[in-house]
Amino acid sequence: MSSILDSVNQRTQMVGQNRLELLLFRLRGKQVYGINVFKVREVLQCPELTELPQRNPVVRGVAHIRGATISVIDLSLAVGGPSLGDVKNCFVVIAEYNRKVQGFLVKSVERIVNMNWSDIHPPPKGAGKTSYLTAVTDIDGEIVEIIDVEKILAEITPNDDVVSQEYVEESIAKAPQDKVVLIADDSSVARGQIKRTIEQLGYKTHLCKDGKEALDYLEGIVNDGRELNDEVLLLISDIEMPEMDGYTLTAEIRNNEKLKHLWVMLHTSLSGVFNEAMVQKVGANDFIPKFNPDELAQSVQKRMDLED
Known part of the structure; x- marks a missing residue:
């Protein structure tokens, strides 16, 4: 219990300080992407996937992890790029978005960085409405793109926004x-x-x-x-x-x-x-x-x- 409370205290100290931690990863090529560590449960080598009939093309299959069945989304496919290929050479980022646990297939995982939200900027205006970027930042002279995961999930499973x-x-x-x-x-x-x-x-x-x-x-x-x-x-x-x-x-x-x-x-x-x-x-x-x-x-x- 004390370790949990210590963890809560450490995280709440960041509140109001406009800070976050980013997990950095790559899909294909040299481009670096980021995801908020708060949303990440764990990162693991991609396990064997079970393909499902009539699944969305960007969902590579489901994985059985710690007693749960989790959909694994190929992030490269989801943003309009080529498939990441053989899943045996990839990693899965297990994250929770909108009350659901999802697996995101990535090529490699780099490191975690602590940043200030003031250093995270909206995507360039020329990115257009079809862009999957929600923000960009610069880390050690390298542009890091933060993907609009909510847009990806809405395209795979559209949310019902009709009020009773x-x-x-x-x-x-x-x-x-x-x-x-x-x-x-x-x-x-x-x-x-x-x-x-x-x-x-x-x-x-x-x-x-x-x-x-x-x-x-x-x-x-x-x-x-x-x-x-x-x-x-x-x-x-x-x-x-x-x-x-x-x-x-x-x-x-x-x-x-x-x-x-x-x-x-x-x-x-x-x-x-x-x-x-x-x-x-x-x-x-x-x-x-x-x-x-x-x-x-x-x-x-x-x-x-x-x-x-």
Whole structure:
């Protein structure tokens, strides 16, 4: 138990400091990619895979690992490249996204680096909507690409973003038309899912691609002398974002006298034992893992109940 608590303490010390750890890996060629260590359960030599009929072409098969059956996705195929080939010469990164455990087939695993989110940047504007990049960074003079895994998973198994009618009927009657729900998420797929969910409930939305853009938006309102509560109902923020993560964004909001009462919901594909301690430390009002439209609707309703 003490080792678990020590681990929680070590991780929560990073909260509000805008830091993360990246696991670096390669697919084909020299390009280096990264994934947040928080999402990684383990890395292992690829075991024997069982092929399934009528599977998605990017799913190489399933592996039986520690009593669980896990789909293994060829990341090179998933981003539009060639197959990684013989799985015996590859590794599998076991990670948890959106409440599901997935295996990602990679060619090699390099190392773990500790970084500041301010050194992680949105992909170049020329990357286009079809790009699978969610961010880029520079490590020792080498460009590292961070893949939009949520986009890949949505293409393999599309998420249902239809809200149950009972929540829609309850919300539409209460939804204020003079306020927006602010959404901050670096994944274009996730932003779209949240936007469609919230707008079904009758709310207007404003989208930001990272925490810094969201903070600038909020500070712009109060710096102009306008009342925040007259314009923004709540913030729904991802945690992992370039420039500024959701934990740091929340901490900055709580430390600003004019912003500190804003209702903040952290909505993330991250999961695990550390989240509750982290959310409490930065002072978020609510936390829900991605992606369930009814749970998102219920969380918005919590904020609306304060208006009654």
